[in-house]
Amino acid sequence: QARFDEAANIRYAEDMTKEGVKLIFGVAGLKVHSKACLVERNEGGKTKRYSVISTGNYNESTARIYTDYTLFTANNKIGKEINKIFDFLEVNYRIKKYNHLLVSPHYMRNALYHLIEIEIENHKNGLPSGIRLKMNSLSDFRMIDKLYDASRAGVKVQLIVRGICCLIPGVKGMSENIEVISIVDKFLEHPRLFIFESAGDPKFYISSADLMRRNLDLRVEIACPIYDEGIKEQLTDTFNISWSDNVKARIISDKSDNVYRSNNNSKIRSQFKMYEYYQEKLK
Missing domain, CATH: 3.30.870.10 (Endonuclease Chain A)
Structure with missing residues (x-):
């Protein structure tokens, strides 16, 4: 099913780009199969990180018929390392080290x-x-x-x-x-x-x-x-x-x-x- 969603993904990407959303397309030839979301907020002058890591896609159709695990965490160490992954996808030569993930x-x-x-x-x-x-x-x-x-x-x-x-x-x-x-x-x-x-x-x-x-x-x-x-x-x-x-x-x-x-x-x-x-x- 996932490969048939690519056309829809391209359409959504074009729509979001038109609306001013910054999209990161990753490394050419390297499929991104991880499922992660990171929200960073300034709370009381400090950066607070909220991470979501899942074994399954964020898909409203398959969510009804697949079983999966999803973790929602405010663990800052996890959040920092999720941020490293997004950094790698944006600037491909920055290969980071991880202590947790x-x-x-x-x-x-x-x-x-x-x-x-x-x-x-x-x-x-x-x-x-x-x-x-x-x-x-x-x-x-x-x-x-x-x-x-x-x-x-x-x-x-x-x-x-x-x-x-x-x-x-x-x-x-x-x-x-x-x-x-x-x-x-x-x-x-x-x-x-x-x-x-x-x-x-x-x-x-x-x-x-x-x-x-x-x-x-x-x-x-x-x-x-x-x-x-x-x-x-x-x-x-x-x-x-x-x-x-x-x-x-x-x-x-x-x-x-x-x-x-x-x-x-x-x-x-x-x-x-x-x-x-x-x-x-x-x-």
């Missing part, structure tokens, strides 16, 4: 490698370890090899991959510690969520990027850390709800039969369960 095409790949390596080392040292990832597609072979390394080291890896999955789970000596499910249901599963156990102090990221070469090397993407403990709890709960699905979840295995997961537990249709979960939160 994982940004493609410059840093995200190596940052994720490092996070996986930390889990491997933690497991070797007897510390809590584990990797839980949710995404649309997983096809980057170098990233897959890193996940195989984690599995061979004994790190438990849980993956929720809706679409393309080139990783082969459950193979002895290679991926026996990796489990993969895919959920296809009423709404299109679109979030990207990365959770690393980190010796009992889990690190959480929401991201616009799938683990595909184009996302890691050829596009502007953002993975944003989550620092708020309440939001971390919600992300853990939503991952657990998805992982417990035994109605619409299919097991991805080395046999490529993609059978529905079934067990003797009460039926859990994760998208409906998620709705109930947030209904309770709103009470």
Whole structure:
């Protein structure tokens, strides 16, 4: 759907330019796939930054049928780094360093490698370890090899991959510690969520990027850390709800039969369960 929106985007760009809006078109040949908004306000003589980072587009049509995560934060450190990304898009030779965001095409790949390596080392040292990832597609072979390394080291890896999955789970000596499910249901599963156990102090990221070469090397993407403990709890709960699905979840295995997961537990249709979960939160 996104590629068919380009004609509309060009029309909107022309209309906004006519009205005096300053538009930044980014780097030629480098698609901007990140979803970010930054508002800077002068409040009491100080610059206050409000950032919105999302796993999905700001689209009134797909918002009704896609599931996504969006963070609205006044964290100034996040805001400053979002500003760096816009600066890079405007002045392309200004490649900045980031202490919080994982940004493609410059840093995200190596940052994720490092996070996986930390889990491997933690497991070797007897510390809590584990990797839980949710995404649309997983096809980057170098990233897959890193996940195989984690599995061979004994790190438990849980993956929720809706679409393309080139990783082969459950193979002895290679991926026996990796489990993969895919959920296809009423709404299109679109979030990207990365959770690393980190010796009992889990690190959480929401991201616009799938683990595909184009996302890691050829596009502007953002993975944003989550620092708020309440939001971390919600992300853990939503991952657990998805992982417990035994109605619409299919097991991805080395046999490529993609059978529905079934067990003797009460039926859990994760998208409906998620709705109930947030209904309770709103009470």
